[in-house]
Amino acid sequence: MIEIKNVSKAYRTDTIETLALQKMNLSVPSGEFLSIMGPSGCGKSTLLNIMGLIDEPSEGTVTLAGQQITDYNGTRIARFRNEQLGFIFQSFHLINDLTVVDNVELPLLYRKVGSKERRRLATEALAHVGLSNRSTHFPNQLSGGQKQRVAIARAIVGRPNIILADEPTGNLDSRMGDEIMDILLKLNEDLGTTIVMVTHDERMAKKTHRLVRLSDGERVS
Amino acid sequence: MLKNYLTLAIKVLKRKPLYTFISLFGISFTLMILMLLTSMFDAMIGNNQPVTNRDRLVIAPMLERTRTETDTIMTIDTVKLADANMRFDTSYTYEDNIVSNSNGPMSYKFVTEHLQNLDGAEYSAFYNDNSNIDGYLDGRKFSFSPYYVNADYWKILDFEFLHGGPLNEQDDEQASQAVVITDKAAKIYFGSAGASVLGQEMQLGKESFKVRGIVARPMSDSPLFAGDVYFPITKVDPRAMSDDDIQGGFSAFFMVASPDKRDALKKEIDFLSENFDMSGDEYYDAIKVYNATAIEGFAQTILQERDSERALRMLFIPVTLLLFLFVALPLINLINLNISRVYERKSEIGVRKAFGANSRDILYQFIFENLVLTFIGGIIGLALALGVISYVNANDLLGITRLSYSYQVFLYFLIVIILFGFLSGILPAYRMSRTNVADSLR
Incomplete structure (x- = not known):
């Protein structure tokens, strides 16, 4: 369950204050697959970052899994992210110097899981996205779709309750985009993972349970 | 976790060979120089044979005689040419504390009468190194530096005896025809520094001496033990033995029971100087026996400064400052390189934080x-330093001083590596650890 209440986000420079989000209210029940759409600069990614605790709201409260996060300190937020959240980014953000399986292990590294168990869970996650045979490859040896599947494996390896995906199909052609979408839908269906996805693609958005539209930092539907 | 970091660290180093080369070059070169300096300092002021109790030594190399008087000083104020004559305008002033002095080593009589039984000294060594002596063998002539030393000399200085042993009290009493020589002198004179040299005769000056012991050449040069051939003190020129003056050709050094007793001994020597009966001296009215700890003495020798504490300050403040600058410059450079390297990995930091x-x-x-x-730079630096040390030692590039590579030098070196790595990494790492995740992933 994600609960966003009266959340505003302002970016300030010396002369200008830009409001990225204005008094946003949004609630995402457990197990829902929600998509967020809107024109560039409307605050979609900001909203996702605030839900993912990687950006702080200027005002308002964020409640995740029944816990109000606003007062948490850095270490507690880091632990919460590690245990409850998984991220998928448009540009994958894989670490090029690490092999596929090492990339997937990353969240477990900060959970003090033993190396054998880490390897087992990462291999399992890679099997889930159909990339078992690529575990010792490096990201640069993979296609865009494969990279995104590695990113999904990394997002699910720690069994988070919530996955936040920022335009996961944005850099992929439609066939690969569909493949990624199928994996996310299956994940939502099989494991009941709550997924919030920012997208520009109407076709992808239609496959999700619910669509929220933003414009100029406000909800329009 | 560490394995993961290590893998990544090595990958990152491989990814940017030029950056890695520049960093490693800076680190290894700096560390090499630091190690050479440490090694040189260790050779000169470390607890190396024969001075294994450096912090228990008090040295008294010489004494100063002074006369303080009131004198008239004439100053020429102006010089004029008048009617083809030079005219000088002069003025006179009276100065109260005009000090004239004379300093140098002490006489045999002075050291044996006044410095022999000091309360604070466990052992009192006296030596004379004031001349050169020629050695003769089969029509060949060699020049050696002789040291005439008393029995306590061998008790304070812990020479490494390759063969044989030191001279003793009996040798002093009987003025024995015995010498201890360095391995270098043995090789020059006998062509070997083996055990067979023991007991052999050496023609030195007009007399013949039996070799009692062979010592290894010390790591560094020091006025305390720069000799090639060591004689019983009583074999010194008879004129030097019977000289009634208080100045002569002898220096002294003492060993105290523990380092904290050095001050008491120094005060005892000062007390002796202040209360010395000068009635026998026709000109001078006071003496001062210079005394210093080993490290102060080292600074005094290098800087030719008489005041021991001032010498220590003058030596260590610039040395520390230079060392600081020497370490600071590559450190700042490395920090700079690290900042740009870490900045390139902004997205990785974002991802790690997100997860x-x-x-x-x-x-x-x-x-x-x-x-x-x-650490890698350190290993390269260490290899380079060891290479340079071997080269310098093999070719005597620093005169008698040979660079040491003891475990202590290695230990200092390890500390330097860790400090260097820590200091050059902490600022960039700290900056990046504070970055906002959303910004890093943009």
């Missing part, structure tokens, strides 16, 4: 990576 790393994890990771880099 649960806290600022401390990131800080540790980058410090660890930097330690790996400095």
Whole structure:
């Protein structure tokens, strides 16, 4: 369950204050697959970052899994992210110097899981996205779709309750985009993972349970 | 976790060979120089044979005689040419504390009468090194530096005896025809420094001496033990033995029971100087027996400064400052390189934080990576330093001083590596660990 209440986000420079989000209210029940759409600069990614605790709201409260996060300190937020959240980014953000399986292990590294168990869970996650045979490859040896599947494996390896995906199909052609979408839908269906996805693609958005539209930092539907 | 960091660190180093080369070059070169300096300092002021109790030594190389009087000083104020004559305008002033002095080593009589039984000294060594002596063998002539030393000399200085042993009290009493020589002198004179040299005769000056012992050449030069041939003190020129003056050709050094007793002995020597009966001296009215700890003495010798504490300050403040600058410059350079290197990995830091790393994890990771880099640089620096040390020692490039490579030098070196790695890594790592995740992933 994600609960966003009266959340505003302002970016300030010396002369200008830009409001990225204005008094946003949004609630995402457990197990829902929600998509967020809107024109560039409307605050979609900001909203996702605030839900993912990687950006702080200027005002308002964020409640995740029944816990109000606003007062948490850095270490507690880091632990919460590690245990409850998984991220998928448009540009994958894989670490090029690490092999596929090492990339997937990353969240477990900060959970003090033993190396054998880490390897087992990462291999399992890679099997889930159909990339078992690529575990010792490096990201640069993979296609865009494969990279995104590695990113999904990394997002699910720690069994988070919530996955936040920022335009996961944005850099992929439609066939690969569909493949990624199928994996996310299956994940939502099989494991009941709550997924919030920012997208520009109407076709992808239609496959999700619910669509929220933003414009100029406000909800329009 | 560490394995993961290590893998990543090595990959990152391989990814940018030029950057890695520049960093490693800076680190290894700096560390090499630091190690050479440490090694040189260790050779000169470390507890190396024969001075294994450096912090228990008090040295008294010479004494100064002074006369303080009132005198008239004439000053020429102006010089004029008048009617083809030079005219001088002069003025006179009276100065109260005009000090004239004379300093130099002490006489045999002075050291044996006044410095022999000081309360604070466990052993009192006296030596005379004031001349050169020729050695003769089969029509060949060699020049040696002789040291005439008393029995306590061998008790304070812990020479490494390759063969045989030291001279003793009996040798002093009987003025024995015995010498201890260095391995270098043995090789020059006999062509070997083996045990067979013991007991052999050496023609030195007009007399013949039996070799009692062969000592290894010390690590460094020091006025305390720069000799090639060591004689019983009583074999010194008879004129030097019977000289009634208080100045002569002898220096002294003492060993106290523990380092904290040095001050008491120094005060005892000062007390002796202040209360010395000068009635026998026709000109001078006071003496001062210079005394210093070994390290003060070292600074005094290098700087030719009489005041021991001032010498120590004058030596160590610039040396520390230079060392600081020498370390600071490559350190700043490395910090700079590290900042740009870490900045390139902004997105990685963002991802790590998004998946649960806290600022401390990131800080540790980058410090660890930097330690790996400095460690590799350190190993290269160590190899280079060992190479240079061997070369310098093999070719006597520093005169008698030979660079040491003891475990202590290695230990200092390890500390330097860790400090270097830590200091050059902490600032960039700290900066990056504080970055906002959303910004890093943009």
